[in-house]
Amino acid sequence: MKDALDVHRSLLAREVPHEIVRLPRLVTTADEIPGVSGLPRERCVSVRLYHADDRLVATLVRAGELPHPGAVLTALDARTLRPASSEVVNQVTDFAAALVSPVLLPDTVSVLADTCVGHHDVVYTATGDSGTVLGIPARWLLTTSGAKVTELCAPAVSSVDLDEEFSTEILALPPRSLGWR
Numbered sequence: 001m002k003d004a005l006d007v008h009r010s011l012l013a014r015e016v017p018h019e020i021v022r023l024p025r026l027v028t029t030a031d032e033i034p035g036v037s038g039l040p041r042e043r044c045v046s047v048r049l050y051h052a053d054d055r056l057v058a059t060l061v062r063a064g065e066l067p068h069p070g071a072v073l074t075a076l077d078a079r080t081l082r083p084a085s086s087e088v089v090n091q092v093t094d095f096a097a098a099l100v101s102p103v104l105l106p107d108t109v110s111v112l113a114d115t116c117v118g119h120h121d122v123v124y125t126a127t128g129d130s131g132t133v134l135g136i137p138a139r140w141l142l143t144t145s146g147a148k149v150t151e152l153c154a155p156a157v158s159s160v161d162l163d164e165e166f167s168t169e170i171l172a173l174p175p176r177s178l179g180w181r
Helices: 004-013 030-037 069-076 086-093 115-119 138-145 164-172
Strands: 019-022 044-052 055-062 081-083 109-114 122-126 132-137 148-150
Touching (some): 030 044, 030 122, 109 115, 115 148, 122 138
Parallel strands (some): 055 109
Antiparallel strands (some): 019 132, 044 055
16 A cells, blocks of 8 residues: 555656645544644545446545535536445555545546645645645646546535625516516
8 A cells, every 4th residue: 555655756756746644633534634734624525436437537625525526427428426335445546445645546536626625835645644745836736636626515605695686686586677577
């Protein structure tokens, strides 16, 4: 199984700036990293693996989140999507299934990253080892993983703020004036 040392050596060989951070206690999944490290959840990245049609895809999302299935299907132009089993994840990635690092994924795995991953200068993610995390500039993580960046998860806040006066006017209009019957 691959671990933090493998990730560290790979990134050193490619001259990618990063740090391996020791956690105060062990984690069993990447989703536990924010709680154990004290880092904001928005800066922690988890990897989820799926079968999309006949190929394996890794999605990079904020810790504790799942990508929207429709977004993954659309990004890959696929028709079917199902989670990969732990056994398949272990076998294909050579990482512990719940602690897959987005670094060192095989070329046979397509990688999609939610746009939110790039919102912070530095993000933290699993190393395959339950006692460490990888701190890496987001742009380097996206480049190193070969990820295609797309909107996979629902935004944390609405991207459109309706003016209160405007929304009140819409609600005050009779249904027929809006084309409703």
